[in-house]
Amino acid sequence: MCGIVGCAGPEPVLPILLEGLTRLEYRGYDSAGIALQTGSAVWRRRRPGKLAELVAVVDDAPEATTGIGHTRWATHGGPSESNAHPHTDCTGRVAVVHNGIIENYLALAAGLGPSHERTSQTDTEVLAHLVEDELAGGSSLADAVRACLARVEGSFAIAAVNAGEPGLIVAARRGSPLIAGRTETSGLVASDIPAILGQTREVYVLDDDQVVEVRPGSLRVTTLAGEEVTPVRRRVDWDLEAAEKGGYEDFMLKEIHEQPQAVAETLRERLLPDGRLHLDATTLTEDQLRAVDKVFVVGCGTSYHAGLVAKYAIEHFARLPVEIDVASEFRYRDPVLDPNTLVVGVSQSGESLDTMEACRFAKSPTNKARLLVICNVVDSSMAREADAVLYTRAGPEVCVASTKTHLAQIAGLELLALYLAQLRGTLYPLEIHALVDTLRGLPTVIERALAHEDEYMEAGRRFVDVRDFFFLGRGVGFPVALEGALKLKEISYARAEAYPGGEMKHGPIALIEPGTVVVAVATRGRLHSKMLSNIQEMRARGATIVAVANEGDDETAAQADVVLPVPATHELFSPAVDVVALQLFAYAIAKARGCDVDQPRNLAKTVTVE
Numbered sequence: 035m036c037g038i039v040g041c042a043g044p045e046p047v048l049p050i051l052l053e054g055l056t057r058l059e060y061r062g063y064d065s066a067g068i069a070l071q072t073g074s075a076v077w078r079r080r081r082p083g084k085l086a087e088l089v090a091v092v093d094d095a096p097e098a099t100t101g102i103g104h105t106r107w108a109t110h111g112g113p114s115e116s117n118a119h120p121h122t123d124c125t126g127r128v129a130v131v132h133n134g135i136i137e138n139y140l141a142l143a144a145g146l147g148p149s150h151e152r153t154s155q156t157d158t159e160v161l162a163h164l165v166e167d168e169l170a171g172g173s174s175l176a177d178a179v180r181a182c183l184a185r186v187e188g189s190f191a192i193a194a195v196n197a198g199e200p201g202l203i204v205a206a207r208r209g210s211p212l213i214a215g216r217t218e219t220s221g222l223v224a225s226d227i228p229a230i231l232g233q234t235r236e237v238y239v240l241d242d243d244q245v246v247e248v249r250p251g252s253l254r255v256t257t258l259a260g261e262e263v264t265p266v267r268r269r270v271d272w273d274l275e276a277a278e279k280g281g282y283e284d285f286m287l288k289e290i291h292e293q294p295q296a297v298a299e300t301l302r303e304r305l306l307p308d309g310r311l312h313l314d315a316t317t318l319t320e321d322q323l324r325a326v327d328k329v330f331v332v333g334c335g336t337s338y339h340a341g342l343v344a345k346y347a348i349e350h351f352a353r354l355p356v357e358i359d360v361a362s363e364f365r366y367r368d369p370v371l372d373p374n375t376l377v378v379g380v381s382q383s384g385e386s387l388d389t390m391e392a393c394r395f396a397k398s399p400t401n402k403a404r405l406l407v408i409c410n411v412v413d414s415s416m417a418r419e420a421d422a423v424l425y426t427r428a429g430p431e432v433c434v435a436s437t438k439t440h441l442a443q444i445a446g447l448e449l450l451a452l453y454l455a456q457l458r459g460t461l462y463p464l465e466i467h468a469l470v471d472t473l474r475g476l477p478t479v480i481e482r483a484l485a486h487e488d489e490y491m492e493a494g495r496r497f498v499d500v501r502d503f504f505f506l507g508r509g510v511g512f513p514v515a516l517e518g519a520l521k522l523k524e525i526s527y528a529r530a531e532a533y534p535g536g537e538m539k540h541g542p543i544a545l546i547e548p549g550t551v552v553v554a555v556a557t558r559g560r561l562h563s564k565m566l567s568n569i570q571e572m573r574a575r576g577a578t579i580v581a582v583a584n585e586g587d588d589e590t591a592a593q594a595d596v597v598l599p600v601p602a603t604h605e606l607f608s609p610a611v612d613v614v615a616l617q618l619f620a621y622a623i624a625k626a627r628g629c630d631v632d633q634p635r636n637l638a639k640t641v642t643v644e
């Protein structure tokens with residue numbers, strides 16, 4: 035997803051911008067650009083492709099101390115130089131970078147006078163021309179931005195410079211993330227904290243429809259109407275080291291190995307001695323939670339898969355009906371919501387637009403549902419929207435494909451299920467204590483799974499040339515199959531379909547032929563024997579079976595060509611263990627295929643468009 039960085043200070047700004055853009059690379063992008071404010075104009079360079087392409091063409095950059103930079107993930111218009119940001123106005127004195135989508139850009143463009151020449155296919159460029167018109171009418175850059183954004187529909191985070199106002203960046207947001215930062219001598223703006231962490235730890239989170247004027251050593255925040263606002267200051271206590279690879283070949287491998295800690299941190303000091311769940315923020319009372327008669331879980335991709343696990347856990351432990359929705363679909367059907375409905379938004383970033391909008395829809399005055407958000411980024415948009423927040427404390431996840439935050443989400447959701455069970459009295463306190471103890475032991479069980487890393491990797495390397503995979507699971511093993519297939523697709527570009535084991539005979543089995551690889555999640559649980567029957571059905575048609583099976587389970591191993599051994603735990607917690615084998619299986623295939631596992635093609639870490 036697009037990334038923004040900007041800095042106004044006393045020092046040469048080019049290296050600061052390039053470092054910031056490097057820190058944003060993990061978000062995924064397909065072009066990059068910068069604009070530097072010089073005395074009378076704006077100097078701009080843009081390149082499609084990786085950041086290195088841009089770095090190769092900035093040798094002749096003028097000395098400048100104020101500038102903005104951008105990594106673009108194409109939405110309107112392909113990834114070309116002309117569509118890359120920053121975009122300029124007709125005079126070349128205004129430059130704008132933008133994340134998000136300006137939905138009414140065609141109407142806004144139609145309203146521009148005939149003198150304006152547009153040079154890109156983007157929705158963004160119209161902003162530069164609108165600002166140009168406002169400046170021509172005598173406005174300052176800040177007034178011009180405020181006036182333009184009042185006319186814009188859609189979601190955005192923007193930053194703009196004007197050659198006529200040296201040492202000033204004006205930035206604003208609605209729906210897309212944006213933070214500002216400050217040192218004694220410089221002002222900074224970025225879409226994400228790592229982009230400016232090399233410069234400052236003092237950050238200010240902006241709210242929707244706020245505009246920040248960034249100058250060397252100072253920030254001024256206003257509403258779109260120009261009223262002064264005091265932004266909330268936050269000190270960031272994690273450092274750049276935490277976002278580095280820490281000796282591993284790539285972030286993905288590092289983050290897979292951080293999973294025991296991510297789960298342990300998420301569980302730490304969560305259950306109070308009286309059995310209450312410690313949430314990071316809540317305005318919900320116990321009575322309100324006790325009155326909940328239905329739960330909806332919404333999320334996208336990997337977060338959706340964690341939500342599926344929660345459905346099994348909440349229904350089983352708390353005996354509450356749970357519906358689970360892909361967030362992008364939720365608000366377009368007519369879900370029946372009311373104040374006794376709990377909507378749980380699950381998101382690593384807390385910024386995915388689809389999930390964010392699903393959460394807003396749930397909380398809207400018409401629906402009035404209670405909103406609990408589980409996310410990994412403190413003060414994210416979703417966290418600020420929620421009635422209650424449970425942060426997964428997995429630390430920054432840099433690899434585009436989620437791993438450690440997925441396990442942390444599962445841990446957080448299991449806790450929620452047990453808390454609801456305690457509130458509703460569906461389990462005896464002793465049962466809850468025993469389950470919580472098992473949950474607390476999960477990091478150790480995950481460590482034991484990681485000890486099988488070599489076996490998982492070796493198994494993966496056997497299938498480097500296979501094009502099509504099927505992943506099967508039953509019960510709580512089905513979300514594991516879905517997540518295993520998603521990981522393989524994302525990072526190795528193999529085709530992988532996931533099905534509940536019992537569903538194959540209703541159609542997909544037609545695709546099974548000698549040599550088809552079927553990865554079966556076959557750890558012990560209520561449906562184990564049924565899963566073994568499903569494996570038999572695949573074997574009978576010549577499939578090669580890779581089985582995720584419990585350590586020492588010879589019965590299952592006897593049905594498989596390759597075994598990925600995992601330690602056993604409570605069935606409903608087992609997804610957090612079993613998926614580790616599939617993450618490393620996918621990783622090995624992707625590496626052997628020479629793929630960039632940290633930044634797979636076409637993917638973005640945080641998807642802030644609909």
Ligand code: F6R
Nearest residue numbers: 335336337381382383386435436
């Ligand atoms: C998969 C992956 C994506 C995200 C999805 C939701 O590895 O990372 O499927 O899970 O885009 O993102 P968040 O969790 O940030 O809402």
